[in-house]
Amino acid sequence: MDGLKLVQTKAILNYIAGKYNLHGKDLKERARIDMYVDGTMDLMGMFLMYPFSPPEQKEAQLASILEKATTRYLPVYEKALKQHGQKFLVGNCLSWADVQLLEAILMLEEKKSDILSQFPQLQAFKERTSNIPTIKKFLQPGSPRKPPPDDAYVATVLKILS
Numbered sequence: 001m002d003g004l005k006l007v008q009t010k011a012i013l014n015y016i017a018g019k020y021n022l023h024g025k026d027l028k029e030r031a032r033i034d035m036y037v038d039g040t041m042d043l044m045g046m047f048l049m050y051p052f053s054p055p056e057q058k059e060a061q062l063a064s065i066l067e068k069a070t071t072r073y074l075p076v077y078e079k080a081l082k083q084h085g086q087k088f089l090v091g092n093c094l095s096w097a098d099v100q101l102l103e104a105i106l107m108l109e110e111k112k113s114d115i116l117s118q119f120p121q122l123q124a125f126k127e128r129t130s131n132i133p134t135i136k137k138f139l140q141p142g143s144p145r146k147p148p149p150d151d152a153y154v155a156t157v158l159k160i161l162s
Contacts, residue, residue: 010041017096024090032090036077036097040104043073047107051149052158066112074119077101081121087128094132102129106139110148 002019006012017023024030046065053061080089089097105126108115116123130139138145149157 013037013096013100022094022096022099024095025093029090029095033095033097036080036089037100039073039076040097040100043069043104044100044107047111051154062111066108066115069108069115070118073104074116074122077125078119078121081125088125094129098125098129099135102126102135107148 001012001015004015006015022033024033046068050058050061050065077089086092088094089101102125105116105122116126130136137143
């Protein structure tokens, strides 16, 4: 990217956020954005490990992830959006925290389509953010958005790691 060979997801995302001015307008906004990004990465991390769980534990693990999402994570974002009454998590400008939250919401909805039913602020946030032209285009069928891991992918990864 731009002549750099970047590895590590967070470094890549930080670079993109800097390149496209998604870090906020000042140091305080950047700290809040980083806080929200880290929270969504924690939530998304649970989903990354889920497909590799032993089959007999999958149902319980999914229930645990969804319970944590609806009692720990989503209420924080709901409250943040409600308290300041603005369009995005930090101010009225899109940040990489918003992009990360949208991706986390999409991951959750792939497992439980009505996960946002108790969260009207997040429902409106998802609608608003999903309709930003570049994001809307990216979310169209056939886009490069990576699908959830299927059985063949999981089997390949487990074979490589064993």
